[in-house]
Amino acid sequence: MEDVAAKAGVSRALVSIVYRDAPGASDTTRARVLEAAAELDYRPDHRARLLGRQRTKLLGVVYGVRHAFHGDLVEALYAAADLAGYDVALSAVAPTRDEPRAIQALLDYRCEGLILLGPDQRAKALAELAAAMPTVVVARKVTADGVDVVRSDDSDGLRQAVEHLVSLGHRRIVHVDGGRAPGAAERRVGYKTAMRRAGMSEHIWVVGGGLTEDDGVAAAKRILREAPRTTAVAAFNDKCAIGMLDTLRKAGRDVPGEMSVVGYDDSNLAGLSHVDLTTIGQDPKRLAELAVGRAVARLDGDVFADDELVVPPSLVVRGTTAAPKEA
Amino acid sequence: MEDVAAKAGVSRALVSIVYRDAPGASDTTRARVLEAAAELDYRPDHRARLLGRQRTKLLGVVYGVRHAFHGDLVEALYAAADLAGYDVALSAVAPTRDEPRAIQALLDYRCEGLILLGPDQRAKALAELAAAMPTVVVARKVTADGVDVVRSDDSDGLRQAVEHLVSLGHRRIVHVDGGRAPGAAERRVGYKTAMRRAGMSEHIWVVGGGLTEDDGVAAAKRILREAPRTTAVAAFNDKCAIGMLDTLRKAGRDVPGEMSVVGYDDSNLAGLSHVDLTTIGQDPKRLAELAVGRAVARLDGDVFADDELVVPPSLVVRGTTAAPKEA
DNA sequence: CCGAACTACTAGAGCGCTCTAGTCCTGCCA
DNA sequence: TGGCAGGACTAGAGCGCTCTAGTAGTTCGG
Secondary structure, three states, X not given: OHHHHHHHOOOHHHHHHHHHOOOOOOXXXXXXXXHHHHHOOOOOOHHHHHHOOOOOOEEEEEEEOOOHHHHHHHHHHHHHHHHHOOEEEEEEEEOOEOHHHHHHHXXXXXXXXXXXXXXXXXXXXXXXXXXXXXEEEEOOOOOOOOEEEEEEOHHHHHHHHHXXXXXXXXXXXXXXXXXXXXXXXXXXXXXXXXXXXXXXXXXXXXXXXXXXXXXXXXXXXXXXXHOOOOOEEEEOOHHHHHHHHHHHHHOOOOXXXXXXXXXXXXOHHHHOOOOOOEEEEXXXXXXXXXXXXXXXXXXXXXXXXXXEEEEOOEEEOOOOOOOOOOO | OHHHHHHHOOOHHHHHHHHOOOOXXXXXXXXXXXXXXXXXXXXXXXXXXXXXXXXXXXXXXEEEOXXXXXXXXXXXXXXXXXXXOOEEEEEEXXXXXXXXXXXXXXXXXXXXXXXXXXXXXOHHHHHHHHHHOOEEEEOOOOOOOOEEXXXXXXXXXXXXXXXXXXXXXXXXXXXEOOOXXXXXXXXXXXXXXXXXXXXXXXXXXXXXXOOOHHHHHHHHHHHHHHOOOOOEEEEOOHHHHHHHHHHHHHOOOOOOOOOEEEOOEOOHHHHOOOOOOEEEEOOHHHHHHHXXXXXXXXXXXXXXXXXXXXXXXXXXXXXXXXXXXOO
8 A cells, every 4th residue: 555655646545545435536646546556456455444444344144055045045145235335254164164163253354243044053152142243043943132033934835835735636745844954843833734724634744854865765765655645745845855756756656647746945956957846935035135134234223123034935836746646 | 452451450462472372471361361351252353463464374265156066175175274274265156246256355355375166267367366376276177377276187087987887888978068167178088088998989979068957958868869879978067967867767768777877076966865876076175185285385485387286086886877788 | 699591571563454633725705 | 815615635543463672570500
């Protein structure tokens, strides 16, 4: 900076003014400074810049590299933060890097707000974080003091899945759940409620599943073995549904002819032509906007009573659902 | 920091010493400082800490959120960087955030070295970056001044795939390629060379493919239509192979009975029990270690003549390859 | 009993920026 | 012509650390 100032024949302060687009520099000087900077290829040091200020305009995002849906969210978060004039600092959770560590790394960089995608942390730990800075949990339902939650209405998602299947004429509808995964409990509730409302309480059956294709494989085998008359399945997520799909077809069951399958997430996978999975779409763009919006609002000093923002999911009908054979 | 120093009854410098684990503080004082810090829940400001130093101990990583293999690499990079005593700053490429922008963000944070996963940038742009700081390109073959390249030996990977198929008795082996994707050219070469060496030049056929499942679907349809006597396919990557797998099976072709399929990457997908894909494994751990190692060595002032580190891939035999029916 | 060597600690400059409080013009109105 | 508003620019402190140089105090060999 010193060098640029010298080269342009001005003071350091003036260079600062130019780079901040602040008033107080003539157009000619501005140009001269910029030119000098270009020659020395100078770029202001982001960190030093932030040091002197109170605000860092930095939002920390913790996510799992492995998680496809997190990828979609991260993309949307970049866009949303950009619009709000904030930067995003990414911190991934990996086998050698647990969640507390990922969060600490972000705190060390003095981000102003935290956005956690489907965190494992206990409510108490989250509340502690929230006491220090705006903290938004995305895609997981938690109740923790001061923590904002932005999530899809998972219960409603499963209601939509069940109602879609019911409207096609299905009665023996099974739910393969996600165990203790974020959102799994709500989806179970949504399934059961919808089944009850449709007057099919006696057909309620929740099969233990999980988040991966392999969980879907296991669940499908169990269903074929224990309840071969089942005509429809609502899976916990797309991956699980895809595992089921393959297993059912390998076992000679036609999908959707003999068995309908509904996924959840509307991930890239679901839209692929050879998969063509009917699923429940979450809206990553909307979730990201709300998460960023809430964090920024908190930083601006707004106080909110409601600490939960729920986004309705939407049914995406594709080729894995149809009327049951002997409806 | 001031407050902590005051509370512990020492100078700021002493607090600094304690936090740097530097010699020059008695154990009792050390404990007293730490205690005071804990009460005020003080954490040193990472950025300020780095400001004064020349070294930031920060490695910038640019990657694509969407890319599953990048996820594996990122995980491994965290681990490798950690071991080398470096921090990792992640910058994702997304639809609203192109590669130059992702790189600039990293430069603003004054990282000392750049690790780019399968970048799109032209060789010239990469060389410019390398002129400013150690730059390592992973998983793409480029020749650019000063740029280190760490990649799998893609040519050898396809050789292994072909030789595996040949050893099973296949002759009509097709390669579905990756178009202009990083690594695609090398894989084509590896395929052709291996076919020629095996004396099957007349069966060489490269079908235009791509990176996604849908590309695999299209390629499989084309193969079924144009060369139904084909008995084996080596695909550009696992996703493409999976798209083919589904299409072939839907068309009534038994895999591996009537058609063998080999993927590439050994991604999570390949190992799933319902996929069980024979594939060529890249070694993300090794690639990450080499990338970090090279960047760090450059930072330590080492000079290298060879600017390309090639890691041999390895064949992972699973359930989608077998001897051809009428061998 | 002096000074060298070491330990425990502190003062203060410096990292690269921003920001406040000026200074010095120029132009314009009374 | 004096006064003053406002534009263009600068000096210098301050952000939260690290680091160099230096000050006490203690130990110890000769």
